[in-house]
Amino acid sequence: MIEVQHLHKSFQTRSGGLLRGTRRTVEAVRNVSFEIGRGEVVGYLGPNGAGKSTTIKVLTGLLVPTSGRVEVGGLVPWRERRRHVARLGAVFGQRTTLWWDLPVRDSLDLLRDVYRVPPARFREDLHAFTELLDLGPFLDTPARALSLGQRMRADLAAALLHGPELLFLDEPTVGLDVVAKERIREFVARVNAERGVTVLLTTHDLTDVERLARRVMIIDHGSLLYDGGLPELQARFGDARELVVDFEAPPANPHVSGLELRCAEGPRVTYAFTGAAARPIALATAHAPVRDVTVREPNIEATIRRIYEGGLLGAGA
Numbered sequence: 449m450i451e452v453q454h455l456h457k458s459f460q461t462r463s464g465g466l467l468r469g470t471r472r473t474v475e476a477v478r479n480v481s482f483e484i485g486r487g488e489v490v491g492y493l494g495p496n497g498a499g500k501s502t503t504i505k506v507l508t509g510l511l512v513p514t515s516g517r518v519e520v521g522g523l524v525p526w527r528e529r530r531r532h533v534a535r536l537g538a539v540f541g542q543r544t545t546l547w548w549d550l551p552v553r554d555s556l557d558l559l560r561d562v563y564r565v566p567p568a569r570f571r572e573d574l575h576a577f578t579e580l581l582d583l584g585p586f587l588d589t590p591a592r593a594l595s596l597g598q599r600m601r602a603d604l605a606a607a608l609l610h611g612p613e614l615l616f617l618d619e620p621t622v623g624l625d626v627v628a629k630e631r632i633r634e635f636v637a638r639v640n641a642e643r644g645v646t647v648l649l650t651t652h653d654l655t656d657v658e659r660l661a662r663r664v665m666i667i668d669h670g671s672l673l674y675d676g677g678l679p680e681l682q683a684r685f686g687d688a689r690e691l692v693v694d695f696e697a698p699p700a701n702p703h704v705s706g707l708e709l710r711c712a713e714g715p716r717v718t719y720a721f722t723g724a725a726a727r728p729i730a731l732a733t734a735h736a737p738v739r740d741v742t743v744r745e746p747n748i749e750a751t752i753r754r755i756y757e758g759g760l761l762g763a764g765a
C-alpha cells in the first residue's frame with residue numbers, strides 16, 4: 449500500500465533577517481525507507497521535531513521530497529494529488545477539517561459533494577458512523593461549539609465518509625479523557641478490522657499504539673531507528689519483568705540464588721527476571737514463607753523513552 453525508499457526531505461531556513469540572515473539546511477527526514485501493507489495499522493513514533501509530520505506530509509502529497517521514491521497505492525502522492533487524496537483520509541488532532549461555523553451535518557454533506565460519494569452509500573455510512581461514534585446529539589451543532597472529544601469523533605467520520613483505503617491519524621486522542629480516548633481507539637480498530645482500512649498513526653500516547661498497532665516505526669533526528677513489532681521492541685530493549693515478594697517477615701538474607709535482587713525494604717523484596725514467572729515464584733517461596741507475590745510488567749513507555757534518550761539504538765538498526 450505504501451512504499452517509501454530512501455526518502456530525504458530538507459528545508460532551507462534563514463535566521464536573523466531575510467536579507468542578511470545565514471542560510472541553514474534542516475534535514476527533517478534522512479534516508480527513510482519502509483513498506484506498509486494493505487490493512488496494516490502502524491504506529492509512527494518519535495519525539496517532537498523527529499520528522500513524523502514531514503513524512504506524513506510527503507505521503508499525503510502536501511510536500512515534495514528532496515529525493516527518494518514514494519508510492520501510495522501505486523500513485524506518486526504529489527504528482528497525482530487529486531486521485532491520491534480521494535483514496536485517503538486524515539485526522540489531525542490539533543486542527544479540524546470541518547467548517548467552523550457550519551453544523552457538522554452540513555460539513556459532512558459538503559464533503560460528500562466534494563468527493564462525489566454515491567448518495568446511498570453516504571447515507572448508509574453516515575448511519576453506521578453516527579451509531580458507532582454517537583454523533584447524533586451534535587450533528588446539528590456547529591464545529592466551533594463542539595467539545596474536543598465530539599470534534600474528534602466528527603472529524604473521524606468526515607475523514608472516512610468517502611471510503612478511503614488509507615487513514616492518517618495524527619495525535620487522534622490528544623487532550624481527551626480516558627473514556628473518549630478509548631472510544632476513538634475502539635472505532636479505529638473496527639474500521640481497520642471491518643473495512644480493511646490501512647492506518648498510519650502518529651501519537652505520543654503509547655496506549656494508542658499498544659491498543660491498535662502491532663508494528664511501530666520510531667524516527668528521531670530524521671532517521672528511522674526501529675521498524676518492527678511492539679512485543680519484539682519490548683523483548684529486545686525493554687526492562688526485565690519484576691517479581692515483588694512480600695515475605696511473612698523481613699528475610700535474614702534477601703538474596704535468592706537464580707534471581708536478580710532489585711531492592712529489599714523490610715518484608716518486601718523485588719527481583720528482576722525474564723521469561724515465565726513460575727520458576728522465580730517457586731524459588732522465592734522456597735526461600736522463606738511468603739504472604740503475597742505480584743508480577744510487574746515492564747513499561748513500554750520507559751523503553752521508548754530510553755530509545756529517545758539515545759544509547760539503545762544506532763540509526764538504521
Ligand SMILES: Nc1ncnc2c1ncn2[C@@H]1O[C@H](COP(=O)(O)OP(=O)(O)OP(=O)(O)O)[C@@H](O)[C@H]1O
Nearest residue numbers: 459461474476494495496497498499500501502503
Ligand atoms: N516548513 C519547514 N521549514 C523549516 N523547517 C521545518 C519545516 N517543517 C519542519 N521543519 C523542521 O523539520 C524537523 C522535523 O519536523 P516535523 O514537524 O516533521 O517533526 P515531528 O516529528 O512531526 O514533530 P512533532 O511531534 O513536534 O509534531 C524539525 O526540526 C522542524 O523544525
